[in-house]
Amino acid sequence: MSMQNDYQKLINKLEQEQDLSDAEFATLLACHDEDGLEYLRQRARAVREKHFGQDVYIRGLIEFTNYCRNNCYYCGIRRENDHAQRYRLTTEEILNCCETGWQLGFRTFVLQGGEDAYFTDERLVDLIRAIKKRFPECAVTLSIGEREKDSYEQLFAAGAERFLLRHETADKAHYESLHPAEMSYTHRMKCLQALREIGYQVGCGMMVGSPGQASAQLLQDLRFLQKFQPEMVGIGPFIPQHDTPLADQPAGTAAMTVKLLAIIRLLLPQVLLPATTALGTIDPQGREKGLRAGANVLMPNLSPTTVRRKYALYDNKICMGEEAAECVNCLARRVASTGYQIVTNRGDHPTFAKRSQ
Numbered sequence: 001m002s003m004q005n006d007y008q009k010l011i012n013k014l015e016q017e018q019d020l021s022d023a024e025f026a027t028l029l030a031c032h033d034e035d036g037l038e039y040l041r042q043r044a045r046a047v048r049e050k051h052f053g054q055d056v057y058i059r060g061l062i063e064f065t066n067y068c069r070n071n072c073y074y075c076g077i078r079r080e081n082d083h084a085q086r087y088r089l090t091t092e093e094i095l096n097c098c099e100t101g102w103q104l105g106f107r108t109f110v111l112q113g114g115e116d117a118y119f120t121d122e123r124l125v126d127l128i129r130a131i132k133k134r135f136p137e138c139a140v141t142l143s144i145g146e147r148e149k150d151s152y153e154q155l156f157a158a159g160a161e162r163f164l165l166r167h168e169t170a171d172k173a174h175y176e177s178l179h180p181a182e183m184s185y186t187h188r189m190k191c192l193q194a195l196r197e198i199g200y201q202v203g204c205g206m207m208v209g210s211p212g213q214a215s216a217q218l219l220q221d222l223r224f225l226q227k228f229q230p231e232m233v234g235i236g237p238f239i240p241q242h243d244t245p246l247a248d249q250p251a252g253t254a255a256m257t258v259k260l261l262a263i264i265r266l267l268l269p270q271v272l273l274p275a276t277t278a279l280g281t282i283d284p285q286g287r288e289k290g291l292r293a294g295a296n297v298l299m300p301n302l303s304p305t306t307v308r309r310k311y312a313l314y315d316n317k318i319c320m321g322e323e324a325a326e327c328v329n330c331l332a333r334r335v336a337s338t339g340y341q342i343v344t345n346r347g348d349h350p351t352f353a354k355r356s357q
């Protein structure tokens with residue numbers, strides 16, 4: 001038997017114990033050794049296949065409003081971006097997106113939007129009820145930012161069962177460097193805690209390669225994930241948007257994002273882990289690379305093509321002109337190239353799956 005190299009030992013330890021020391025995580029985060037990285041991806045695939053087989057879950061993303069009261073320095077729909085053309089979809093338009101999605105095999109709809117005051121609790125409750133009434137077998141995921149606990153409770157009671165709220169970075173000082181003073185790291189963390197207490201399947205996640213991020217910040221992100229134990233983790237490379245204060249900053253890399261996907265798979269074996277559009281934007285093969293490194297979810301866009309361009313969180317976003325059906329066909333081919341397959345089901349987290357059947 002050949003001697004295991006040091007990276008392999010670390011990777012085996014992470015797989016077996018779902019934990020490493022700070023120094024060991026730092027070593028892995030700094031790994032550029034191609035054999036070590038291939039072993040990491042291979043173990044991440046093995047763990048993913050143990051829990052999910054060859055299945056890839058799809059979520060239909062509906063970008064229903066790009067109005068936002070926030071002013072995050074990295075984001076193209078920040079309040080102070082006067083060049084953003086603002087839009088809101090009507091209930092009817094949203095239901096049409098769901099209908100298209102249903103026909104294409106989607107059983108989860110993700111309502112994503114900026115923090116838009118128009119969408120009061122009452123309006124969102126009506127919207128969620130309308131979707132659940134027409135598509136009772138489908139899961140509704142919300143990705144609508146920070147609200148009060150009472151609001152999250154009402155939306156949960158209306159039928160939304162999952163919530164995505166990226167923590168962006170678990171380092172408070174780093175969070176404050178990416179957001180204006182009016183935004184609070186503590187409030188974001190409180191929101192995540194509230195969502196968890198209410199009973200949502202919760203997704204968090206960070207940008208990879210955001211300005212000022214180093215290994216120390218990523219280590220804090222991993223420690224946060226380990227402690228919070230989210231059901232989903234959405235990560236993607238930071239990509240500059242030309243109308244934001246961070247326009248001139250370098251983008252994050254596909255390599256670092258893929259490495260983190262694999263580490264997260266070993267850290268949280270059963271987690272739902274998307275290969276994101278941002279990863280597909282920074283590298284034409286990014287989503288496939290993600291799927292080959294432990295990712296098991298894709299979130300194609302169901303938004304009407306008329307508004308796609310207006311939801312420009314970052315530059316050069318892919319799939320701007322493609323209809324939903326075109327993206328599904330494109331993804332089916334891409335997924336097939338990895339040996340996996342898209343499935344038509346809700347794709348709940350394993351610990352929630354039994355409850356929803």
Ligand code: 5AD
Binds near residue numbers: 074237278
């Ligand atoms: N680059 C990459 N990701 C971004 N997001 C927002 N702006 C950017 C950007 N410039 C991500 C954030 C947010 C999610 C909806 O999109 O992580 O939570």
Ligand code: FES
Binds near residue numbers: 300327328331
């Ligand atoms: Fe949209 Fe490929 S996924 S064109």
